[in-house]
Amino acid sequence: MNQKFENQEEFAGKTVAITGAAGDIGRPLGDEFRRLGGEVFATDLRDTDVPNFTAGDISDPTFVTDWIDKIVDQTGRIDVLVNVAGICPRTELEDITSEEWDLVLTVNVRSAFLTSQAALKTMIAQKEGAIVNLASLAGKVGGLAVGPHYSSSKAAIVGLTKSFARNGAPHGVRANAVAPGIIDTSMTAPAGPDGIEQLKRSIPMRRLGSVDEVIGPIVFLASSKAAYITGATIDINGGLLMD
Numbered sequence: 255m256n257q258k259f260e261n262q263e264e265f266a267g268k269t270v271a272i273t274g275a276a277g278d279i280g281r282p283l284g285d286e287f288r289r290l291g292g293e294v295f296a297t298d299l300r301d302t303d304v305p306n307f308t309a310g311d312i313s314d315p316t317f318v319t320d321w322i323d324k325i326v327d328q329t330g331r332i333d334v335l336v337n338v339a340g341i342c343p344r345t346e347l348e349d350i351t352s353e354e355w356d357l358v359l360t361v362n363v364r365s366a367f368l369t370s371q372a373a374l375k376t377m378i379a380q381k382e383g384a385i386v387n388l389a390s391l392a393g394k395v396g397g398l399a400v401g402p403h404y405s406s407s408k409a410a411i412v413g414l415t416k417s418f419a420r421n422g423a424p425h426g427v428r429a430n431a432v433a434p435g436i437i438d439t440s441m442t443a444p445a446g447p448d449g450i451e452q453l454k455r456s457i458p459m460r461r462l463g464s465v466d467e468v469i470g471p472i473v474f475l476a477s478s479k480a481a482y483i484t485g486a487t488i489d490i491n492g493g494l495l496m497d
């Protein structure tokens with residue numbers, strides 16, 4: 255099925271900021287916004303060759319402020335912010351240290367708070383804007399293959415999204431999230447071939463989701479087609495959880 259948005263001008267003249275832009279989802283997401291006419295600014299801890307890229311640690315408040323300021327200085331706006339950056343260590347529950355707990359919560363939640371807080375000022379001033387966050391099925395059901403720090407961080411993203419939705423709504427700013435289930439990316443690969451077969455059997459659609467099937471709903475939530483949607487989390491999980 256074609257997941258692509260048809261209106262290639264949907265994001266023309268719009269400034270789009272994406273974190274985690276070197277990753278399996280962030281990188282093609284940037285390509286899609288560019289295809290739809292957006293001016294994309296990308297960041298990640300890892301270096302990559304995408305246009306308008308700035309390397310940095312998105313959990314560092316100084317880096318976040320500098321990055322958002324730079325985007326606003328350059329384009330005068332920030333229309334879309336997608337918080338994709340995240341980590342998912344596979345440490346067994348009993349081996350998770352308090353340092354690892356803090357790291358996961360800091361990278362997965364505090365970063366999204368900092369970028370959204372920094373972008374919201376400009377979005378409110380321009381009376382429009384859309385924030386899209388990456389939650390996860392694990393945040394709703396508790397992860398089995400992933401740790402409680404990851405699940406907690408993704409549950410927190412749902413609450414964070416609603417808070418920004420409430421604060422932004424009177425000013426024309428929307429905030430939404432997607433909650434992908436089991437997607438065919440390197441984050442899922444550690445389950446191994448047998449583990450993946452087992453996972454597939456547990457999914458009503460009997461297959462993993464594709465990256466395009468995550469990107470489509472993110473772009474939709476960022477677009478004018480979702481103009482009356484805010485505070486929502488869209489499940490993308492092949493029927494694994496029907497919430």
Ligand SMILES: NC(=O)c1ccc[n+]([C@@H]2O[C@H](COP(=O)([O-])OP(=O)(O)OC[C@H]3O[C@@H](n4cnc5c(N)ncnc54)[C@H](O)[C@@H]3O)[C@@H](O)[C@H]2O)c1
Nearest residue numbers: 274276277278279299311312339340388390434437439441
């Ligand atoms: N892949 C899945 O199956 C799946 C399912 C549910 C949710 N998600 C969420 O989707 C998002 C993207 O996942 P992905 O599959 O593209 O993972 P990925 O590991 O390919 O991409 C995540 C990116 O975040 C970057 N990053 C990590 N820590 C950072 C930091 N401190 N500062 C800046 N960048 C940092 C990484 O370098 C990486 O490029 C994550 O938030 C993840 O939790 C993924």
